[in-house]
Amino acid sequence: MSPDLDDVAPEYRPAVAATLAAVGVSGGHLALELVDERRIQELNRLHRDKDEPTDVLSFPIDGVGAEAGPRELGDVVICPAHSTDLTVAAVHGVLHLCGYDHETDDGEMLRLQAEIIAGLAQRLGR
Numbered sequence: 548m549s550p551d552l553d554d555v556a557p558e559y560r561p562a563v564a565a566t567l568a569a570v571g572v573s574g575g576h577l578a579l580e581l582v583d584e585r586r587i588q589e590l591n592r593l594h595r596d597k598d599e600p601t602d603v604l605s606f607p608i609d610g611v612g613a614e615a616g617p618r619e620l621g622d623v624v625i626c627p628a629h630s631t632d633l634t635v636a637a638v639h640g641v642l643h644l645c646g647y648d649h650e651t652d653d654g655e656m657l658r659l660q661a662e663i664i665a666g667l668a669q670r671l672g673r
Contacts, residue, residue, distance in 0.1 A: 550620075554578035559637045562667055563623075566641040569663050575609070575618030577644060579625065579637060587626035602629040603636040605643035620644050638663050 550567050551574075552560045559579055567573070582590075588600040595604075607621040623640030630636040638660050647656035 548574035550574060551576035556581075559634070561670075562634045562637045562663075563641055565663050565667055566638045567645070569659060569666075570642070570645045570647075572620070572645060575620040577620040577623065577641070579623045579640070581625050581627055581633075584626055584628050587624060587629065590624060600626055600629050602626060603640040603643075605640045607644050607646075634667065635660070635664055638667075 550564065550572065552563055553576075555563050555577065556579065563577065563579065567575075584600045587604065588598065590604055591601050592598045594606070602625065604624045605621060606624070608619040609621070621644045623637065623644060625633060625636045625640065627633060642656050642660060647659070649656040
């Protein structure tokens, strides 16, 4: 089974697919949306009580171990105006969807993020 990435723009699908593969997620659906500063600030205020724009937000739906029926991983929302690299933001957001949290781990998420980005760069010859 492969992930349903129909709601991810083609330019971000390699990063999303690589991230899911790196964490062992082989199925499920997720969406990735680019929004402006006003919208990301509104979402950040509503869901995190932070009234400021940010680079990326993730909204997981089904838990990491959810197995019944088609899996809905969740949504990743990115604000290009606050992201220095949209591919990195996509990887970062998907890692959060998959249960990683750089604010509480010992650098595991950011190390994995760097490995995924390096692998993408190598595959794309960058």
